[in-house]
Amino acid sequence: MPLAYSLATRPVTAEIRGHTLGYALDLPRSGLLVTGYLLATVGALLLSGDPVLRSLGAPAAAGAVVCVALWRLEFVSTWCAFAAVCSVILLVRTRPDPVPEP
Numbered sequence: 001m002p003l004a005y006s007l008a009t010r011p012v013t014a015e016i017r018g019h020t021l022g023y024a025l026d027l028p029r030s031g032l033l034v035t036g037y038l039l040a041t042v043g044a045l046l047l048s049g050d051p052v053l054r055s056l057g058a059p060a061a062a063g064a065v066v067c068v069a070l071w072r073l074e075f076v077s078t079w080c081a082f083a084a085v086c087s088v089i090l091l092v093r094t095r096p097d098p099v100p101e102p
Contacts (some may be wrong), residue, residue, distance in 0.1 A: 003033055020078055038064055041083075052093050060086050 006027050013024045027033065042064055045057030063082040070078075 002029075003027065053090075056086060056090055056093070 006025055010026050014021050015024075016022075042057060042061045045053050045060055048054050048057065060083070063086070064079060067078040067082060
């Protein structure tokens with residue numbers, strides 16, 4: 001909720017920083033919000049009862065760590081790209097098998 005409210009009521013800027021985009025939003029307690037977001041997204045995968053989802057949690061967690069370590073100012077941009085790749089992997093792994101033609 002705090003992020004949605006801030007996005008709706010405050011200015012958001014983006015600028016090109018090398019090969020990434022840097023976003024700026026005057027967001028109170030941004031570290032706490034990012035931590036909560038990562039716990040909800042990556043933590044849910046790591047704690048899942050489904051082994052496929054758990055196996056996706058480890059690379060997602062590693063990706064978040066790499067994004068923070070290497071691109072601290074561009075975390076949102078790099079994390080979104082990495083999360084999109086994880087989403088495609090999840091889609092492929094959870095798609096039902098096609099029904100063969102009779």
